[in-house]
Amino acid sequence: MTDQPFGADQAGELLHSLGEQLAAAGAQFDLVVIGGSALLALGLVARTTRDVDVLAILRGETLAPADPLPPELAIARDRVARDFGLPSDWLNPGPTELLRFGLPDGFLARIETRTYGGSLTIRYASRLDQIHFKLYAMVDQGAGRHEADLRALAPSAAELRAASRWARTHDPSEGFRQELEAALAHLGLVDVDLDA
């Protein structure tokens, strides 16, 4: 098994393969994906990633938590992992907790859709929503690749302000507020009214 990161082309190949496994099993899924693989798929960054982060499963107009992954999806995911020598969590529901606190307004209207065969549809979070998620992750988990991704997305001041207000709804604590202000200052944005 390899833990080598993969780029946009290989991510596409993995998702096509997942789609084929689902088709062979007679299953069909519509997944909402955020994070590095989404940024790669939309051409927003040029780097590699180690996994595909599933935020939710789209059922009709409803976003359902992805954790745990439905058995048919987990089986197909594991077969792809075996076939490509990947860790089994190459596709995981890691960020599905974000659903509990609410997504940015208009999230579903902005998603970008790709199909991987007839059995797998992926809805990628838009650039604006990725700015929201990346700012929150940068404050919550530390800078590193989140800061790098955020800078690659080149957010405007207005976009950072909107992202900041959304991030505060997830963690209204004073400690988080101070960390958020520091992060915004680090990104060149000062005097943001986080309570507006």
Add this chain to the structure above:
Amino acid sequence: MSISTLRDRVHPALVEFAWSQWAQMGVFANAGRRDRWAQDPEALLVFTLRVGRRDPRLFDEVLDWLRHNGRLVSARRLATLCPPGDAEYPVVAAAVDWARAHGSPLRLGGRPLVKVAETPLFATMHVAKADTIFRAHGYLKPATAPSFNSVDPDLSAPVNLAFRLRQHFGLSSSRPEIARFLLTCDAPDADALAIADAAGYTKRNVSETLSALLAAGDVQRYTHGNEGRYSFDRRRWADFLGLTVGELPVYRDWPRVLRALQELDRWLDVHGGTDLSDYMQASEARDLMGHLEPMLTAAGVRVSHEGAGAEYWSTFEGNVTRLLASLRPEPHPTGRTNA
């Protein structure tokens, strides 16, 4: 190479191999080769009743062989290698019943017949008048009269060592199978579990027989750790059989090799007509090889896992090629020591 192309390469090779073995065992055919290995009659029979469904002449001549030589076949081993529930059990049961109806003493215990949907035994043959015995087992097969072409196996041929030992020891115990393994295996000795596995009998049965052979001075035993290991004085046994040690047949793990080939054959039948993508073809092949690997590894066939995604297919072909290579005749001996 597609699955259907691989199928077209493998299927004829399996049929040709079956002919080559039976021809040395008394089936009416030109042998064309004299193998150095000892064949496993029951494993070969189960294998042939599968691959022979693409060659009606092979199938019918093996039926005739079973009619003529059924007394040399172990029903117990047959049931161990192909128990009720096995995919090949119905056709094996039908063949044994057919041979019995034509004079063979062989009888396969097991399930009573139940009415099942009838399927053609040979995919390419029209059945005007179906054989009643095969029909009772759910197969539409042209009515078959014995050819009376089969003869007794030539007991001096290495491939027929099992029959020779059964003539010496009888069919009612595990003695001939234990002797066959201890005379032919690569290792100088083996534990009871390995012997039981090769013999196709339970460990308890084999342990009891080994104790009797030990008491008679026919096997030697020593203890390694907590484990008893058994061996034959091959020189003495070779003398008894009128051979030199170097002329003793060699061992092949036929139950595993032939079982793996059956599974491969079935897989190629199922998938050969499907239109899979390169990736799914490789993924399905990986499933099969994952299932076969323990058998192949135990039988000494190297299995490779190289290649991600669709690239695995060429690795799979390489694994199949090595499996088929295990059917090639053994090279001439360069000398073998008494163990």
